[in-house]
Amino acid sequence: MAVVLSLRWSGVTPEQYDTVRDTVRWEEQQPEGAVLHVAWFDGGALHVTDVWNSQAAFERFFAERLTPGLKEAGIVGEPETRFSPLHRRFVASGVSGAA
Secondary structure (H helix, E strand, C coil): CCEEEEEEEECCCHHHHHHHHHHHCCCCCCCCCEEEEEEEEECCEEEEEEEECCHHHHHHHHHHHHHHHHHHHCCCCCCEEEEEECCCCCCCCCCCCCC
């Protein structure tokens, strides 16, 4: 079942996020089960909304690929996460690409 991941990670900076993105290369080497990723910064924290084919797919990606990138960027601690079943998704016509 597809899920929506809501994540908040206090103290993570845009520079750290970009380091992890460049190291893990999830845009170039798409993780199995990833559908959508949106990230922003507010209130001294990284915020992410993702759609994954399953919670297990995200957890595999986190353990196998994301964790080494987090260590390289000096990110410590754990994010606040919540998974919710996806009810419906809509993608506006003409929207494509990673950036």
